[in-house]
Amino acid sequence: MVRHFDSELQDLRDGLMAMAGQVEEMIDLSREAVSEGSSAKADRVKELDRKVDEQELKLDQACVDLLALRSPIATDLRLIASSLKIIPEIERIGDHCCNIARRVPFIHPPILAGDALERLAGETRTMVRRAVDAFVNGNAELARQVIAEDDTVDAIYVQIYKDLLRLMLADPLCIERASHLIIVIKNWERIADQATNIAEEVLFILEGVNVKHPYLPRSQSEA
Amino acid sequence: MERPEALAKPDPVDSAGYAGASAKLSDLPLTDASVLTSPTMLTVENLNLFYGKKQALFNIDLKVAKNTVMAFIGPSGCGKSTLLRCLNRMNDLIDDVTIEGSVRIGGSNIYEPGVDVISLRKRTGMVFQKSNPFPKSIYENVAYGLRIQGVRDHQILDEAVETSLHSAGLWDEVKDRLKESALGMSGGQQQRLCIARALAVNPEVLLMDEPCSALDPIATSRIEELIFELKKKFTIVIVTHNMQQAARASDFTAFFWLGKLVEVELTEKMFTNPRERTTEDYITGRFG
Numbered sequence: 001m002v003r004h005f006d007s008e009l010q011d012l013r014d015g016l017m018a019m020a021g022q023v024e025e026m027i028d029l030s031r032e033a034v035s036e037g038s039s040a041k042a043d044r045v046k047e048l049d050r051k052v053d054e055q056e057l058k059l060d061q062a063c064v065d066l067l068a069l070r071s072p073i074a075t076d077l078r079l080i081a082s083s084l085k086i087i088p089e090i091e092r093i094g095d096h097c098c099n100i101a102r103r104v105p106f107i108h109p110p111i112l113a114g115d116a117l118e119r120l121a122g123e124t125r126t127m128v129r130r131a132v133d134a135f136v137n138g139n140a141e142l143a144r145q146v147i148a149e150d151d152t153v154d155a156i157y158v159q160i161y162k163d164l165l166r167l168m169l170a171d172p173l174c175i176e177r178a179s180h181l182i183i184v185i186k187n188w189e190r191i192a193d194q195a196t197n198i199a200e201e202v203l204f205i206l207e208g209v210n211v212k213h214p215y216l217p218r219s220q221s222e223a
Numbered sequence: 224m225e226r227p228e229a230l231a232k233p234d235p236v237d238s239a240g241y242a243g244a245s246a247k248l249s250d251l252p253l254t255d256a257s258v259l260t261s262p263t264m265l266t267v268e269n270l271n272l273f274y275g276k277k278q279a280l281f282n283i284d285l286k287v288a289k290n291t292v293m294a295f296i297g298p299s300g301c302g303k304s305t306l307l308r309c310l311n312r313m314n315d316l317i318d319d320v321t322i323e324g325s326v327r328i329g330g331s332n333i334y335e336p337g338v339d340v341i342s343l344r345k346r347t348g349m350v351f352q353k354s355n356p357f358p359k360s361i362y363e364n365v366a367y368g369l370r371i372q373g374v375r376d377h378q379i380l381d382e383a384v385e386t387s388l389h390s391a392g393l394w395d396e397v398k399d400r401l402k403e404s405a406l407g408m409s410g411g412q413q414q415r416l417c418i419a420r421a422l423a424v425n426p427e428v429l430l431m432d433e434p435c436s437a438l439d440p441i442a443t444s445r446i447e448e449l450i451f452e453l454k455k456k457f458t459i460v461i462v463t464h465n466m467q468q469a470a471r472a473s474d475f476t477a478f479f480w481l482g483k484l485v486e487v488e489l490t491e492k493m494f495t496n497p498r499e500r501t502t503e504d505y506i507t508g509r510f511g
Contacts (some may be wrong), residue, residue, distance in 0.1 A: 003508070003509075007509070013452060033400065071466075072507075073466060073469055073470065073494045073495070073506050073507060074494060074496065074502075074503050074506055074507050075498055076507050077494070077495060077505060078495065078496070093347075154235035155235075157235055158235050187379060188235070189234075189235065208496025209496075
């Protein structure tokens with residue numbers, strides 16, 4: 001027999017997946033807007049953000065209702081508590097996509113040689129995809145993989161940042177575009193951080209272990 | 224909502240990182256750290272109980288630390304009340320019961336031959352599901368245990384009654400009507416009177432068998448607050464069917480199923496991340 005509570009929890013999971021799906025679409029559009037210089041796609045990103053914000057309000061309320069009315073414990077509690085943290089992470093990814101989209105008019109013609117910018121966006125996109133998959137499929141291994149991948153994104157980000165500094169020193173005429181590009185790469189890097197945070201919450205849901213801030217010693221009750 | 228492009232985490236370009244951090248999560252535990260280091264007050268070792276040929280408890284091993292609250296949870300018939308009654312030999316009153324193993328309170332085995340059961344029950348006060356005040360005055364209910372111990376000194380009795388009623392959070396409500404019948408009190412007050420009666424003989428352990436199951440939420444809340452205060456002086460074992468009550472009122476929780484102790488854990492761990500699947504299924508309402 002499926003309990004009513006179980007179907008409410010499934011509704012919450014479904015809602016989170018739908019919101020994540022919307023944000024993944026925003027990531028793809030942002031990526032294309034940057035590479036193609038498409039203002040139409042950039043505008044579409046900003047339109048979608050409103051829907052994501054609406055979903056955030058709806059899911060926040062659903063979590064508070066479940067806490068108030070169902071007094072969840074154990075796995076149920078972890079799912080709802082972590083959802084309350086995953087929801088703003090997803091919403092924030094949408095904000096970063098908007099930030100990237102707003103820079104589109106100012107970064108063309110391209111000043112960066114090579115494919116580093118596309119690799120940064122691609123790696124970040126993969127991390128978000130995997131973090132969502134880890135949540136949907138309850139895959140702890142995939143969540144750990146996402147957390148490890150953040151170092152790759154950070155390394156690409158630092159490399160592009162240095163390249164942009166060199167370009168600005170060499171040619172003051174590219175300073176404006178480079179400045180906007182620094183904001184673009186910073187937002188990609190932050191999206192990867194958000195994917196990492198989601199993966200950490202997935203591990204908490206699945207294993208009841210808080211893996212954040214590993215440099216801190218754990219209290220006995222967390223062991 | 225779109226927000227400024229603020230940086231929440233350190234930028235990877237900045238190599239400073241978190242090197243200077245010195246805070247410890249263990250400095251901020253949910254549980255009062257003292258419960259983890261308290262000496263053991265009560266030890267159950269390899270306890271088996273049979274009603275005739277039917278075994279009701281299987282190889283129970285359990286320790287309860289001094290000045291802590293241990294909650295027993297589990298579905299009806301799992302043995303939690305049976306075990307509670309083993310802790311003050313209440314099961315001795317039932318025909319055809321056989322008990323093997325030991326229960327040590329403060330080091331001595333209460334099932335040793337020659338143990339004075341009346342004296343044992345002074346050390347282990349008990350509060351039942353349904354309040355059971357005697358048809359006597361409020362004062363006499365609390366003084367009863369001391370009177371049957373032979374205490375006759377009025378000053379000692381007065382002090383014990385006042386102290387016990389204070390400890391049970393009842394003094395201010397009844398101090399002007401101590402000579403009135405206890406049967407005229409509300410259900411919640413009657414239950415706190417029974418707690419005061421148990422406390423009057425100064426027990427080491429307080430056993431509570433679903434003490435709030437017949438009470439409204441306000442009376443329940445008062446008993447739970449009382450439990451929190453009483454554990455400073457006593458060691459408490461409480462049987463409850465109310466998961467939230469176990470979560471709110473206890474330091475440790477033991478889960479029983481089919482006469483076996485499945486898991487005993489810090490309460491906050493039990494209710495966020497139980498070790499056993501059976502525990503998880505029971506506390507989340509997926510069986511039982």
